[in-house]
Amino acid sequence: MAQAIIQVQGVSKSYWRDSFEVPVLKDISIDVQDGEFLCLMGPSGSGKTTLLNLIAGIDRPGMGKILVGGTDIGSLSETALAKWRSQHVGFVFQFYNLLPVLTAFENVELPLLLTPLSKAERRKHVELALDVVGLSDRVHHYPKQLSGGQEQRVAIARAIVTDPTLLVADEPTGDLDKHSAEEIMILLERLNKEFKKTIVMVTHDPRAAEKATVTHHLDKGELS
Amino acid sequence: MRIFKLIYKNALRHKLRTALTVLGMAIAVMAFGVLRTVVDMYYAGIDATAVNRLITRQAVSYIFTLPYSYRDQIAKVPGVETVSFANWFGGTYIDKKNFFARMGVDAETIFDVYPEYVLPPKEYETFKSERNACVVGSELAKQYRFKIGDIISMDGDIYPGPWSFVVRGIYYPRDKVTDATQMFFHWQYIDERMKQDMPGRTGQVGWYIIKIKDPSQAAAISEQVDALFKNSSNETKTETERAFTQGFINGFSSLLNAMNAVSFIIIGIIMLVLGNTMIMSARERTREYAVLKTLGFSGGHLFGLIFGESMLISAFGAVAGLLITYPFVAGIEAKMPKGFFPYFFITPQTVILAGAAALTIGVLASIFPLQRALRMKIVDGLRFIG
Ligand SMILES: Nc1ncnc2c1ncn2[C@@H]1O[C@H](COP(=O)(O)OP(=O)(O)O)[C@@H](O)[C@H]1O
Ligand SMILES: [Mg+2]
Numbered sequence: 006m007a008q009a010i011i012q013v014q015g016v017s018k019s020y021w022r023d024s025f026e027v028p029v030l031k032d033i034s035i036d037v038q039d040g041e042f043l044c045l046m047g048p049s050g051s052g053k054t055t056l057l058n059l060i061a062g063i064d065r066p067g068m069g070k071i072l073v074g075g076t077d078i079g080s081l082s083e084t085a086l087a088k089w090r091s092q093h094v095g096f097v098f099q100f101y102n103l104l105p106v107l108t109a110f111e112n113v114e115l116p117l118l119l120t121p122l123s124k125a126e127r128r129k130h131v132e133l134a135l136d137v138v139g140l141s142d143r144v145h146h147y148p149k150q151l152s153g154g155q156e157q158r159v160a161i162a163r164a165i166v167t168d169p170t171l172l173v174a175d176e177p178t179g180d181l182d183k184h185s186a187e188e189i190m191i192l193l194e195r196l197n198k199e200f201k202k203t204i205v206m207v208t209h210d211p212r213a214a215e216k217a218t219v220t221h222h223l224d225k226g227e228l229s
Numbered sequence: 230m231r232i233f234k235l236i237y238k239n240a241l242r243h244k245l246r247t248a249l250t251v252l253g254m255a256i257a258v259m260a261f262g263v264l265r266t267v268v269d270m271y272y273a274g275i276d277a278t279a280v281n282r283l284i285t286r287q288a289v290s291y292i293f294t295l296p297y298s299y300r301d302q303i304a305k306v307p308g309v310e311t312v313s314f315a316n317w318f319g320g321t322y323i324d325k326k327n328f329f330a331r332m333g334v335d336a337e338t339i340f341d342v343y344p345e346y347v348l349p350p351k352e353y354e355t356f357k358s359e360r361n362a363c364v365v366g367s368e369l370a371k372q373y374r375f376k377i378g379d380i381i382s383m384d385g386d387i388y389p390g391p392w393s394f395v396v397r398g399i400y401y402p403r404d405k406v407t408d409a410t411q412m413f414f415h416w417q418y419i420d421e422r423m424k425q426d427m428p429g430r431t432g433q434v435g436w437y438i439i440k441i442k443d444p445s446q447a448a449a450i451s452e453q454v455d456a457l458f459k460n461s462s463n464e465t466k467t468e469t470e471r472a473f474t475q476g477f478i479n480g481f482s483s484l485l486n487a488m489n490a491v492s493f494i495i496i497g498i499i500m501l502v503l504g505n506t507m508i509m510s511a512r513e514r515t516r517e518y519a520v521l522k523t524l525g526f527s528g529g530h531l532f533g534l535i536f537g538e539s540m541l542i543s544a545f546g547a548v549a550g551l552l553i554t555y556p557f558v559a560g561i562e563a564k565m566p567k568g569f570f571p572y573f574f575i576t577p578q579t580v581i582l583a584g585a586a587a588l589t590i591g592v593l594a595s596i597f598p599l600q601r602a603l604r605m606k607i608v609d610g611l612r613f614i615g
Contacts, residue, residue: 055608063523063607084527091525098611102520106238116524118231163524 008075009036010170010203011060016069018055029055031226032069037219042197042204044217052226053207054175060205061094061173062086074170091119095164095202097174101156103148103163109135110144113162120167134162137200138192154185161192165202172196174206178213190216232530236537239510250506251546254590257499258550258583259557264492265579266558268485271478273572277406278470280444282342285437285454286473288464294433295463297420306453308446309439313338316416316435319387322373329369330408331383332435333416336362342440345403352377352398360418363394366409367401375399381412388419390426406572439467496586499546503594507539511598518602519610528603535602539595540588547587551580 018030029052037043045053058064059071062078071078073093081089096102103112113134117127135141138158148156157177164172174193178186194216196202206217214220222229240247285303287293294316304312318331336357340348348356348364356362365375375381375396382393394414402409416434423431441450451467458465468476478485511518518531554575562573 058608061523063611087522087525087527090523096520096523098520102516102611104235104517104520106235106242111234115521119525 010039010041010074011035011037011205012070012072013056013060014070014072016056016059016066016071018052018059018064018067029226030059030066033226033228034069035221035228037203037205039203040197040201042194042216042218043206044214044220045205045207045223046209046211046214046220047223049209051223053223056223057173057175057205057207061096061171062090091116092167093170095167095169095172097157097160097164097172097177099176099179101148101153101160101180103156103159105148108145108147109140109151109159109162112148112159113166116163116167130166131162134166135159137165137196138162152185153181154188157181157185157189158192161189161196165196165200170203172202172204174204176207176209178208178210186210186213232533233537236534236541239514239534240538240541242510246506246509247542250503250542251549253502254499254543254546254587255549255553257495257502258547258587259554261492261495261586262551262554262575262579262583263557263561264488264495265582266554266573266575268488268492269576269579270573271481271485273406274474274478275471277345277404277408277572278474279345280447280469280471281441282470283439283441283447283451283454283467284470284473285439285465285467286435288455288466291436293463294435295437295465297432297434299437299458299463299465300434302457303437303439303454306450306457308441308443308450310442311338311341311440313342313438313440314416314434314436315339315413315438316419316433317387318385318414318419320383320385320392322381322383327373330411332411332413333419334413336413336415336417339413339438340400342438345407346400346409347403348398348400355397359395359397360415360421361394362397363412363414364398364400365396365412367399368409369412370396370399372410388423390422405574408572438470496590499587500590500593503539503543503546503590504597506542507535507594507598510538511535511601515602515605515610515613519605519607519613522605522607522610531602532599535598536592536595539598540591543587543591543594547584550587551583554583 013033013035016030016033017028019026019028021027033056045056047053055064059066060073062073062081065079076089078086078089104115107115110131113131114127117130122130132141132144135144138161140155140158140162143151143155143159148159151159172193177193178189181189190213193204193206197204197218206213208214285295285299287295297314300312300314303309313335315335316333318333320331321327322329340346340353346366352364356364363381369375377396377399379396380393381396382391385392400409420431439450439454441447447469451469454467455465521531558573558575
């Protein structure tokens with residue numbers, strides 16, 4: 006078997022609340038293979054988001070190591086880590102997190118502003134990404150002019166526009182009706198199958214989890 | 230990098246809030262500008278003074294006059310170049326509210342001791358040669374449409390009766406602070422009438438104006454002049470024109486200090502207004518800043534966004550404020566009796582000070598939001614519920 010694209014090795018993490026240490030993740034180890042669609046499930050407060058954030062490089066483990074594509078992301082400086090994220094990770098959040106003052110086009114373009122691409126090249130990439138998520142006709146709409154499902158599709162376009170190594174999605178259907186949720190899951194499945202994206206997704210929703218190729222359960226900070 | 234577009238869109242996100250902030254800043258900048266202008270107006274009088282002129286007045290009060298005979302005695306003091314004199318006339322021109330300075334002066338010397346009142350030589354000659362001639366300042370001429378050859382009739386009060394003067398000259402201000410709103414006529418013309426009507430009041434001048442050769446001798450000459458009349462029934466007080474004007478302004482010093490202080494308190498208040506707007510915005514956008522950081526945007530980018538927005542709003546406020554200050558000051562000036570404060574204008578210093586204050590406010594108002602946004606950890610920002 007090829008080397009796993011994500012290697013989580015003995016990771017623990019606690020938060021401090023006042024002077025109490027609250028352990029959130031306890032000695033977690035997982036490998037994610039290239040092209041895998043991994044689903045993390047578990048009750049609320051079990052540490053799913055925390056684990057996802059560690060894999061995506063927006064938080065740092067207290068103990069253990071995380072390697073993504075061979076890079077020990079814990080050893081990177083803040084600046085290097087920010088650059089690494091912009092090149093390797095696409096983010097999809099439960100509440101879409103689009104900038105309300107920017108149009109769909111501008112929101113998707115945002116990550117490309119950090120690349121050396123020309124305006125024309127950026128336009129090509131943004132249009133392609135919006136086409137993939139089926140929103141070519143909503144390019145100049147603002148987030149508040151879109152439905153929740155459409156907003157999430159814009160967010161997915163923003164996540165894939167830089168062609169990252171890895172997509173992370175934290176409860177991407179958590180705020181959507183059944184129909185929209187189904188559309189988003191079909192889209193993610195397609196990104197995984199057709200575009201060979203490695204995806205790590207956190208969800209509560211068993212129907213969403215069905216689309217994943219692998220499912221792990223987290224309970225009180227431990228894999229079960 | 231098109232971060233400017235985002236700054237602009239962010240600034241206009243809450244149009245009403247931004248508009249109110251800009252308006253608040255504009256009004257404050259205007260209030261600052263107007264207060265500074267009023268304060269400057271008083272001090273401009275000092276700038277307009279010359280260092281080589283002394284003023285000799287009655288030691289007890291301005292309202293008492295001095296004998297005309299002092300003139301020759303003063304002229305003999307070493308270091309004195311020219312002695313001139315003037316007398317307050319008062320009077321009413323058509324209506325009480327038409328206020329401007331009217332003075333009986335020594336026609337032979339007055340324009341020598343006041344070279345900043347520029348009078349064409351030919352007009353000066355005519356003025357000197359006609360007893361009932363007068364010279365008016367160009368501002369005054371403009372306001373009342375006085376032309377050469379016009380007759381100005383007035384009702385006297387200090388010097389009772391009807392008076393008329395023929396305009397024989399219009400003087401122009403040499404400097405921006407020069408007062409061009411005065412009217413001068415012959416002291417002798419007044420004095421001759423007094424000889425007939427009220428003989429007891431002849432030979433009296435209001436104050437002497439002494440032009441000296443060497444400004445560094447001002448103190449010594451003043452002392453010598455005052456020594457001449459020591460123990461007479463009309464003791465004198467001689468001081469430089471600057472000290473004289475300063476003394477006049479000192480009467481208002483607490484008011485001026487208060488206005489000065491208020492103008493800076495206003496700056497403090499605008500800072501709080503803009504600071505509040507920026508803090509509210511930054512708080513609401515906590516999640517967005519976290520998202521931007523997640524996408525790989527650096528502290529420098531966030532700095533540009535927040536600082537840029539603060540500067541944009543404060544710049545708008547400053548420009549709008551200055552734009553409304555000009556018509557406002559012009560409006561006050563139009564309402565004010567012309568002769569009271571001839572130097573009412575917005576100085577470049579006031580504009581620069583207001584601009585600098587607005588920039589400083591922009592900088593200070595962004596400090597707290599910046600600190601918050603830059604320190605925030607992404608995971609905390611994403612969990613933030615506004
Ligand atoms: N930034 C944080 N600061 C303090 N406590 C946190 C933070 N993030 C998560 N926690 C705590 O860690 C635990 C796990 O949170 P999380 O990973 O968000 O769980 P899940 O996503 O499974 O619901 C919860 O008890 C939560 O309150
Ligand atoms: Mg969660």
